[in-house]
Amino acid sequence: MMRISLLGSTGSIGTQVLDVVERLGGRVQVSALAAHSNVELLARQARRWRPGLVCIGDASKVGELREACGPETRVTAGADGWIEAAAIESALKVVIAVAGTPGLEPTLAAIDAGKEIALASKEVLVAAGHIVMRRAAERGVRIIPIDSEHSAIFQCINGEDPASIETIFLTASGGPFAEVPKEELLRVTPERALEHPTWRMGKKVTVDSATLMNKGLEIIEARWLFGVRPDQVRVVIHPQSIVHSMVRFVDGSIIAQLGLPDMRLPIQYALLYPERVDTGLPRADMERIGTLSFRPPDEERFPALRLAREAAQIGGTMPAVMNAADEVAVGLFLEGKIGFTDITQMVGETMRRHVQGGGATLEEVLSADAWARRTAADLAEEIAIAN
Ligand SMILES: NC(=O)c1ccc[n+]([C@@H]2O[C@H](COP(=O)([O-])OP(=O)(O)OC[C@H]3O[C@@H](n4cnc5c(N)ncnc54)[C@H](OP(=O)(O)O)[C@@H]3O)[C@@H](O)[C@H]2O)c1
Numbered sequence: 001m002m003r004i005s006l007l008g009s010t011g012s013i014g015t016q017v018l019d020v021v022e023r024l025g026g027r028v029q030v031s032a033l034a035a036h037s038n039v040e041l042l043a044r045q046a047r048r049w050r051p052g053l054v055c056i057g058d059a060s061k062v063g064e065l066r067e068a069c070g071p072e073t074r075v076t077a078g079a080d081g082w083i084e085a086a087a088i089e090s091a092l093k094v095v096i097a098v099a100g101t102p103g104l105e106p107t108l109a110a111i112d113a114g115k116e117i118a119l120a121s122k123e124v125l126v127a128a129g130h131i132v133m134r135r136a137a138e139r140g141v142r143i144i145p146i147d148s149e150h151s152a153i154f155q156c157i158n159g160e161d162p163a164s165i166e167t168i169f170l171t172a173s174g175g176p177f178a179e180v181p182k183e184e185l186l187r188v189t190p191e192r193a194l195e196h197p198t199w200r201m202g203k204k205v206t207v208d209s210a211t212l213m214n215k216g217l218e219i220i221e222a223r224w225l226f227g228v229r230p231d232q233v234r235v236v237i238h239p240q241s242i243v244h245s246m247v248r249f250v251d252g253s254i255i256a257q258l259g260l261p262d263m264r265l266p267i268q269y270a271l272l273y274p275e276r277v278d279t280g281l282p283r284a285d286m287e288r289i290g291t292l293s294f295r296p297p298d299e300e301r302f303p304a305l306r307l308a309r310e311a312a313q314i315g316g317t318m319p320a321v322m323n324a325a326d327e328v329a330v331g332l333f334l335e336g337k338i339g340f341t342d343i344t345q346m347v348g349e350t351m352r353r354h355v356q357g358g359g360a361t362l363e364e365v366l367s368a369d370a371w372a373r374r375t376a377a378d379l380a381e382e383i384a385i386a387n
Pocket of ligand 1: 007008009010011012013014034035036037038039057097098099100102103120121122123146147148199200201202203204205263
């Protein structure tokens with residue numbers, strides 16, 4: 001029996017994790033659930049799964065949550081509550097499904113407590129991959145990716161010598177604007193950016209998919225997870241989203257992992273690794289799919305890939321700065337305060353203003369993250385004045 005703590009249970013990944021747990025019919029038990037603000041859904045999940053601990057990030061809502069859960073459920077709140085949920089004794093595995101860097105400190109707490117990690121939150125590795133991977137290696141903790149591309153790579157290299165990896169090909173659907181000319185990108189609205197052609201996801205990751213920043217973040221995620229250089233990770237546009245990623249080995253052979261675009265498959269793999277079981281998930285019908293196509297991305301229209309490669313090469317605090325500026329910019333775009341192409345412009349300008357230094361410690365990473373958020377917010381005001 002596997003017991004998990006699920007951080008980010010009310011999100012797109014979190015709810016799909018619970019769907020998989022349901023399908024596994026009692027093989028996985030829930031020790032703790034944590035979310036940020038959605039009391040109603042969190043309380044419903046708590047009543048269904050009866051975890052030992054439920055945590056709400058927004059401490060102002062703890063009373064409401066206690067009332068909704070009833071006296072038999074232990075309820076905590078705030079950053080300390082998240083750490084408690086991450087390190088809860090009864091869980092063997094901690095699923096990190098938080099949107100953005102708030103997942104970083106709970107991930108480190110779970111590693112320190114010796115829990116296996118099932119990781120969806122790519123931002124955790126983008127901001128502090130060097131710290132997280134070192135800590136996991138020191139504690140002998142395995143990190144199993146949930147992101148579909150990284151789950152695919154994990155499966156492709158299973159049992160292979162890591163030194164035999166030549167190139168990782170991260171596939172990208174291209175997002176809703178793959179064919180849209182540069183001038184039209186200036187007029188893209190949040191509603192249009194939220195219409196992803198193949199995946200249903202949370203808002204931040206959907207907008208990141210539209211700017212291709214998601215793929216940029218994934219380049220950095222891959223280099224840490226699989227111990228490769230950033231220049232060994234390449235992006236290919238694959239509109240069908242059937243090949244979830246590929247690895248070319250030193251002998252020239254390429255291994256790929258295929259399946260329907262359904263996050264429940266990599267989630268189930270991460271929960272049960274190394275076991276595979278049939279839980280009735282829909283199958284890819286290869287005869288019907290017919291064509292699988294691949295082409296290089298257009299970095300002129302989508303500069304996010306270049307920015308991410310630059311951040312990866314510079315290293316230190318630069319990836320954390322890029323990631324934080326992107327979180328701010330995407331938030332402002334969703335509020336209608338900046339345009340679609342302003343997102344990568346703001347990220348690029350924040351990176352340009354960043355005086356690189358340090359980055360070896362968590363404090364340095366968090367301080368660079370805070371600096372980038374302030375700088376990006378200032379830039380947004382400059383954009384608003386200019387418009
Ligand atoms: N969705 C996908 O298909 C997909 C695929 C691959 C990778 N990922 C990655 O998985 C992660 C989660 O994505 P998602 O799409 O599931 O996001 P989402 O739907 O926006 O859900 C985010 C979760 O994080 C919680 N949260 C939000 N702000 C928080 C804060 N400040 N502190 C702590 N928790 C906070 C939310 O709680 P409340 O709802 O209670 O506020 C919710 O439970 C992201 O890193 C994303 O890149 C997602």
